[in-house]
Amino acid sequence: MKRVNNIWSVIVVLVLFSACSSSKQVNQTEELNESTPLSISQAEEQAFNATGEGEVRIGDEESEYEIIIIDPGFYTWLKSIARPEGYYDQAFLESRNQLYVLNWNQRALGLYNADPNLYLMQINYEPGIDYGYEVNYKLYNYFIYFQRKYKQRLGPFVPRI
Template sequence: MLSYFVILVSIVILASCGSNQAKYPNDTEPTAVAGDTIRIANDSLEYEIIIIEPGFNAWLATQPPRGYFTPAIMDASNDRKVLEYNLRVNAPLNYDPSLYVFRIDYDRDVDYGDEVTFLLFNYFRFFEQRYNQRL
């Protein structure tokens, strides 16, 4: 009698394991951690900046607030650094291609709004500090 009970309990335990369930609900892959991705969109002008960089959000919280740097300073810095960054993207033999992956589509004559300008300015500061690069 005891052996029947042990066999029955074993079958119930094995059947309840649910080993055939999907690893992710609805068969979707896990997404990036919300704290590692920042997306700012200027919907009225149809511009957006997406920063996917581990540690950027925490670093940004320790930096001077919006308004500390004037828009003219941030625009001038962004103009110069975007140009240099894109030159490095186009020269993968001279610069680490794992750092300079995508071109930044930036036009100095377009007003992207304060939020996009602020984040791009601070991303370049973060990038220079984290990867010991000088743009």
């Protein structure tokens, strides 16, 4: 009888534990919505709407790699809102960029029900190539900017600054 009570105690504890630990998983293909904890400051909103620099070239002077971003507001956002160069190390930037590029390219190929006006082209980013710090820094920050401005989700992380 004591053994039966112990078994029931373990089952009750497991049921309570699983009920308490269940959480809502965010589907990374969904757009961010009001329930996603994402606060956009007034300064960031102004940077999104800036019309200054229309084109940002991301490239490393020592390599042949270049990315051109044509998104009004990104340059202003990069200079005024983004973390400064050196804040992240290159390994962190590379790992995040690989994840974001993978999700971006899946949407550009139409594998998810994503707005085709946002994902016009694929990004050719190979994990084994050293693109340098500047390319990784600006690409990473573009992904953060893009996710925050267009309320998109390119991975399991909430795009924070």
